[in-house]
C-alpha cells in the first residue's frame with residue numbers, strides 16, 4: 001500500500017517544533033509580565049479560529065495569570081491563497097468583553113485585514129484594550145494599517161517571508177494544520193487547485 005505523506009508537499013521547513021516552543025514561551029512570559037500588575041483585570045484571550053488553535057493552546061499553558069479563553073471566527077481566504085479583503089465574522093465571542101483587556105491570538109498577520117476587522121469589532125463591544133499576539137507576522141504583504149485599542153501591544157513570534165506557509169494551525173484549503181512545524185508549501189500544490 002502506498003500512503004501519502006503530507007511532508008512531501010513542503011518545500012522548506014521555516015520553524016521546527018522546538019523553535020516554535022521556545023519562541024512561544026518567550027511571548028507567554030512577556031504577556032505574563034505585562035498583565036501581572038495587581039490592579040490589572042484578568043485578560044480575555046480570544047483565539048481567531050481556526051488557524052490559531054494550536055498556538056493558543058500552547059501559549060495559554062505558559063501564561064502564568066488568571067485568564068479566560070474564547071474564540072472568534074473570521075474567514076477571508078476560503079480555499080485559496082489570496083485574501084478576499086473583507087473578512088467575514090462567522091462566529092462571535094461567547095464571553096462579554098466589555099470593560100476587559102482582550103488579547104487577540106492569531107497564527108499569522110498577513111494583509112492585516114483580519115485583525116483590522118476584529119479590533120474594531122471588539123472595540124464596538126466595549127473592550128478596554130485590544131492587544132494582538134501573532135505567531136507570524138508577514139509585513140511584506142501588509143495592505144491595511146491597524147491600530148491597537150487603548151494601551152494594547154503587538155506581540156509577534158517570527159517575521160514570516162513573503163511565501164505561503166502551512167503547519168502548526170496554518171492551512172491551505174483546510175489541510176496541513178496538523179504539521180508540527182511551519183513550512184513553505186510547494187507552489188505546484190496550490191497552483192493545481
Ligand SMILES: O=P(O)(O)OC[C@H]1O[C@H](OP(=O)(O)OP(=O)(O)O)[C@H](O)[C@@H]1O
Pocket residue numbers: 048049050051052074075076077078083087106107108109110111112113114115170171
Ligand atoms: O492578515 P490577513 O491577510 O487577514 O490574514 C490572516 C488571516 O488569514 C488566515 O485565516 P483564514 O481566513 O484563512 O481562516 P482560518 O483561520 O480558518 O485558516 C489566518 O488564520 C488569519 O486569521
Ligand code: HPA
Pocket residue numbers: 077108110163164165166170171172
Ligand atoms: O501564508 C499563509 N498561510 C496560511 N494561511 C494564511 N493566511 C494568510 N497568510 C497565510
